[in-house]
Amino acid sequence: MGESNDCVFCKIVDGQIPCYKVFETEELLAFLDIGPLSAGHTLLLPKKHYAAMKELPDSLAGSLGQALPQLAGAVQTVSKSEGVNILQNNGRCAGQEVDHVHIHIIPRFDGDGLGFRWKPTSYDEGQADEICSRFAEITGK
Numbered sequence: 001m002g003e004s005n006d007c008v009f010c011k012i013v014d015g016q017i018p019c020y021k022v023f024e025t026e027e028l029l030a031f032l033d034i035g036p037l038s039a040g041h042t043l044l045l046p047k048k049h050y051a052a053m054k055e056l057p058d059s060l061a062g063s064l065g066q067a068l069p070q071l072a073g074a075v076q077t078v079s080k081s082e083g084v085n086i087l088q089n090n091g092r093c094a095g096q097e098v099d100h101v102h103i104h105i106i107p108r109f110d111g112d113g114l115g116f117r118w119k120p121t122s123y124d125e126g127q128a129d130e131i132c133s134r135f136a137e138i139t140g141k
Contacts, residue, residue: 007049007098007099007100008098008100009045009049009098009100010049010100012029012031013029013045013047019031019032019034020032022042022071022074023042023044023067023071023074025063025067026047027046027047027048027060027063028044028045028046028047028063028064028067029044029045029047030042030043030044030045030067030071030105031043033104037104037106037114038079038081038106038107038108038109038112038114039079039107040075040078040079040081040107041104041105041106041107042071042075042104042105043102043103043104043105044064044067044068044071044102044103044105045100045101045102045103046060046063046064046101048060049100050101051099051100051101052090052091052099052101053088053090053101054090055101056101064103068086068103068105071105072084072086072105075105075107076107079107081107081108081109082108082109082110083107083108084105084106084107084108085104085105085106085108085114086103086104086105086106087103087104087106088101088102088103088104089104
């Protein structure tokens with residue numbers, strides 16, 4: 001945790017790499033994505049280095065969550081978009097390219113051609129109950 005010398009986002013936080021900053025608090029930084037999916041595509045991240053969401057302290061996760069409504073609204077207003085996608089990838093298989101927790105806020109327009117390739121499935125008999133039981137073991141709820 002803290003900082004990673006080879007992390008591009010840590011270098012942006014430290015000012016070693018310039019960015020188009022749109023929001024900042026003591027704990028968080030938001031800036032325009034250098035490879036936007038649409039104009040206004042913004043990244044929100046904790047200033048301290050955490051590779052995965054599960055590593056975040058509850059208070060920092062709360063700060064990210066509290067910042068999202070205001071920042072998503074600002075992205076939508078500034079971009080004049082009809083909506084936004086709020087996306088957080090964890091792990092390479094999920095599309096995470098920078099190993100520093102970050103949340104994408106992506107302006108969306110009707111007919112913009114962006115999308116997801118969802119392939120819904122269903123649970124086998126008893127599988128959902130088994131998964132819920134494992135959650136209960138881990139979370140105690």
